Structures are given as structure tokens and as C-alpha cells.
Amino acid sequence: MALDAGLGKRIAGEHRISMLLLGLCPAVAVSVRVIDALWMSAGVFSVALLAALCGALVRRWGRSGEGAAAGATVGKWMGALALSSCLTACFEVVLLAVAPEASASLGIYAPLIAVNCLVLGSAGTGARDSSITRAVLDAAEQGLGFSACLLLIALLRESLGAGTITLFAVDGFNGVIAIPSLARDPARALGASGAGLLCLGYLGASARLLRWRGEGREKELSP
Amino acid sequence: MAEKSDQRASEALLVTPAPHVGIRSSSARKSWLVAASLLPAAAWGVMLFGVPALLVLIVSIGASLVSEVLSSLLFRRFTLNDGSAFLTGLLVGLLMPSGVPLYVPAAASAFAILVVKQSFGGLGRNWMNPAMAGVLFAMLSWSGAMSNWGAAQGILGNVTSLPPLEALRAALAAPEVTGRAPLAVLAGAGYRFSNGDASIIAWINSRLLAPLGAALQPGSFDVLVGHVSGRIGEISAPLLLLGAGFLLHRRIVRWQVPVSYLASFLMLAWIFGGLGAGRGWLAGGPVFHVLSGSLILGAFFIASDPVTSPLSEKGRWIYGLELGALTFFMRYFGTLGDGVAVSIVLANCTVPLLDRWLQHREAAPLREAS
């Protein structure tokens, strides 16, 4: 029993990491600068949170009381898609109004938040809990994890790949902080999509190692 | 239903023909021998470019060895003595121009060892050639630095800093230059070969070829012998071929990949190469192109790497043809160096697919028999 529970927990933990990594892919493509990562994180976080809230409410007041099963029906899929895409459209409208240059630099990646695994998971295609608080907290936790990873990768890529760190432009300051030694001749290949995939791969391995350490398993690096 | 489970069972028990996956790993001695066979060409490069070239080689090999030691500490397995890290570092260094800032070969070697080789489990388990991936990473990151050719000190006279291939590309960009062979284009653009070359070519033309009504273009000797600028290890075709001959004789490298690579590139360059230069079909100047850039180095020492090339013989032929075609396209249409590193990396990506396709076909008779 305990073994099954442990295995189940490991699989669930592994699954969460995988979902996080894969949901990060499109975001990593567009987040070559820190500022883009910040806006992208804001988008995914807010949409996931609202999707979790709405999804949980719909499930609470819907006909079937139990939570969405893994093998969702067509209706549930379309419903989740409709919910996430409407929320994403709202985010896009707000972003265009508040920060048009951010909207321009995010480009097609802002609408793609609608089909992000994290967001869809929060909207109910993969959720197992029917408790509203639990769903919202879960979405918040995943959203924060997402944002942290995205910001870390963007920081690494921009500082080593362009020698700068780009933040919000405030009057007088254009937002670009140049790192003296790196800005002279940065490794431009780190700004490419390949670097994003490499970072995600190593991030996944690091997350796995941290989890193993937390579980008390010896660091198993060697084959 | 029964058929499907039978098929799945037979797939699970599929016995592929030898060599099996495990035999991909090169033995320790092989890597050291390959490195040794590269030394003549390396020495020539150091002689021509001097101390900067030596420093580049030291840094690239050093970074490679340090990276290997770091991963040895992580994996608790000492692997420095298998020579592969040394070879990777040497190859990365030989594909650098001598004037490159030293952080470039260091980063390229570290990337090659840590990301491309050790992340996959070390020698024999990577699917992409580490040295080429490292060089590609450097080309993408520091494209300006990778064109920093450095001053060359010739022994037969002055050596122009810009390599012939790059000078040819620059000259062909001018619209009025059409209808001439590569060396003629260079002469027309004012490219200077050494004084030694001029006198030797003049002697050959007047004494040996004039009675036959033929003549060698000035610059032929320099290009043939390798008395030109370029990346440290790629310039001397005769010395590279000497090393390659040793490796082929000792059967350390298989001849199918280099031969098919060079043959397909030669054919394509001859047939189509003249089109861009306004010379029409079958007039491409293939010999010049084979001797320029890192084609010979790539074909004999890198593309033939048993770890990243196909397992079957048919596969190796196809791989060589693919490499020749890719190098031709990348040289004539691409912008990343001379096309060799890029095409080896691209062709590596198709090797698992080639292996799968060919091995399954070869195994089919086995399956039917059981």
C-alpha cells in the first residue's frame, strides 16, 4: 500500500514537472527578454487562476457532482477550450490597452495561452478536485512555478545571450540594463529557440534531482 | 487481434543484425590514433599562424579536458584516458580561425563535451557529433569572431589573411564577375598568392605544360599545398590526406562515408557550381572547392565517426551522399562558414531515422523465418 502511494506520488510529481515543462515551451520561445517573460507569466498566471475559478464554479453548479475524469467527453473539452480562450481574449484586450508594445512583442504567443497545458488543466480537462479553493490554490501554485521557471530562463538567456536585462521602461529609463563584460560580445546562440529547449531539459533534470533529494533517494546521476 | 499481439511480441523480441547498438562506442586507442593522425595538419597550421594558433589549440583541448573531468566527478567514472575528450578538443581547435578570442574555443569545447556528449551518457551514446555541435554553437554565437582570420606567416612568401573561399564569395557578389574559374576570379579581384607560388607555377607552365598547350592558374600551388589562410587545421590537404591514409590503412575509419561524401560533393559542385558564377552547367570548379574549407578534414576525420554515423554499410553510403548534397547547398546558399560543420550536424539528425529504416528492412527476413 505504502509502496503504491509512494509510486503514485512519484508519478504524479513527475507528471506535474512534465506538464510544467511542456507548457513552458511556447512561452520560452517568446521570452528572450526578461520583460517579455514578465508579461507572459502575468498572462498565464491570471488566465490559469481565473480558469480554475470558473471551471470549479461550473463543476460545482453543473449536473454531475464528481470532478472531470481523465477521459473527458467532447462537450467537456469544448467547454474547457471555450472558457480558456474567452479568458485569454480578455487578457489580450487588457494587455493591448495597458501595454501595447508588450502586446506587439508577445505577438501570437498571447492567444496561445488558451491552449497552454497549465491553463487547460486548470479549466478542468485534467482536474480531479471539485473544491473551489483547492483548484484555485493549485492553479496559483502551478502558475507561480511556471513564472519562476520562465523568469529564470529568460534572465539566463538575455544576460548571457545579449548582455542585457530588459525591464519595465519608466520615464527617462528605457528599461535596458547592460551588463558591462557580457554586453561586449555575448553568446548570441543563447537567444535562439534551441537554447530555450536546452534550458528546459536541464531544468527538468534539476527538478527531478531536487525531488529525489527531497524523497531521500541518493543522487542518481550516473547511468 | 491475435496478429497484433503476435506482431508486438515479435517486435519486442526483434533481433537486429550485428553490429548491435552497444558496438557504437569507439575504443580508447582509436581516439588517440585519430588525434595523432591530425598532428601533421595541426603542426602546419601552427607553423603558418604562429603562437595564436597554438594558444587556440591549447585552450580548446584544455577546456575539453576540464569539462570531461567535471562530468567524471559528477558521474564518478574516470574517462579522460579514452582520448575522446582530447580528440574533441583538438577538432574544435582545428576548426577555429587563429585570430579568434580564446573564450570562443573554450565555450565551444565545453558545450561539445558537457551538453552534446556527457548529457547523453558519454562516449558512444551521443547522436550528434560533439565537436561539430560545439563549432556550430560558436558560429551562431560569435559570427564576427569566427571570421577573425589572423595574420599568417608563410614560408614561400606572404599569405593573404583572407582565405581563398571567403575571398571568392566576396568577389562573386560583384555583378560584373562572370564566366571565370574560381582562381581566375580571385586573380581578377586582386587576391594575392605567395611569391613562391608565382615562381613555381611559372616554371611548371613554361617547362612542362606549354608544350601541351595547357596552363595552371596562379594560386594552384598555394591552394594545393595549403599555403593559404583558413581555419587552423583545414588548410593543408596533403597532410590531412596523409593522416587519413594512415587511418584507412589501419581500418580505424571506414572508407564508405568519406568517399561517398567527397564524390557526391564533387559531382554536385561540378554540375551545378558554375551556375551561380555565370559559367553554366558542368563548369563548377570542383577541385578548388574540395581543397578549400574544411571538407577534407570533415570527410575523413569527423563524418566517419562511428558513433554518429549509420550502423549499416548501405546507411553509410546514403549518409555520405546526404552529406555531400547538404555541404553543397550550405556552401552555395548558406551563410554559416563553409557548410561542412553545419551539414554534418544536420545529417547527424537523420542518422537514427536511417538506422531504423534500414535495420528494420534488413531484419524482416529474420522475422518471417521465426
Add this chain to the structure above:
Amino acid sequence: MSWGGIIITFALVDNVILSRLLGVRHSVCMPGSMRAAVGTGISTALLMAVSAVVGWALGTLALVPLGFSFLQTPAFVLAVAGLALLLRQAAARVSPAFVKDVSFPEVAVNCATLGVVLITTRGGYTAGESLVAGSAAGLGYFLVTVMMTAIRERLEVEQVPRALRGLPLHLISAGLLAYAFMAFDRAFLARVLGG
């Protein structure tokens, strides 16, 4: 851009998976066999081509004239999902085995398909250009999926570091593949089209 330029751009230069990092989940990390990969690649490619045209129609004939441009995202997402369902029904009629290998909900929410539709509509492509772009993107997608599946099968039998086994190494391999494809850049495109 000419049709040749569109084909090279969408298949190689701005490859959907390797350059835009869309559809990585379904192409790089799918647990299936080569058969499933081929099936998914073909169905996604078909879906991309059809969706691009439908997206053009929706955008040009409905959303813009009626002033509902802000509803672009829900409209496209639901249109793509609907088309995936239709595709599933059609495929089930033609070849039930094909349907079993391919997971159609996964195909429906593939970022790559939606991404291609958004690129072509926002780029102002005509119907013909959208079809060509969608097909080329599908071809590029199929190529990368098949290559990655072969690489994954090879990695499965190698003794790789345990922390990197599985998804991390697949992502790293995709990253290396992405670097290789950077050989096909805009300058390459210009030379191929111009020269």
C-alpha cells in the same frame, strides 16, 4: 512572398516546432511508436492546412467585417477543435486503425495548429497563401516529429544519466536539432530565392 518562399519559410526557416517551439509536447515527447508518430504527423499536417484556410475565411469574411476582431482567439480555438473532430470522423470512416493510433484531443489542442492559423491571418495571407503555408508548416512538423521519434527510440536503449532520462533528454535533443535547423536562416532563404 512567393509560394516557394512561403514553403521554405514555414517548413525550414521558421519551423513550427524548432523555431517557434509550438507543438513540442505532441511531436517531441509523445510516448507512442513510430507508427503513432507518423499518424499524428499526417493528421496534424492535414489539420494545419485546412485550419489555415478556414481561419482565413473566418477572419476575412466574418470577424473583420462584423468588427469582432477581439473574438479572434475563441473563434480560432473552437474552429480548430471542431475541424479536428471532423477529421477524426473522416479518418474513422477511412481507417479505424489510424484513429486508434492517434489521439485526436491532443491534435485538437496542439499549439502548432493554432499558431499557424494566427500567423497566416495576422500576416494578411490570401486563401491560397494560407493553404500553402499551412501545408508547408505541416510538412516541417511531420519531418521533425519523425526525426525526433527515431532519436527517442535510440535514446531508449542507451544508458543515459538517470536524472536526464526521458523528457529532459528529449528536450535537449530537440534543442540540438533546433540549432542544426538554424542553418536555414533568412539569408539562406534570400539566396535560394534570389540566386
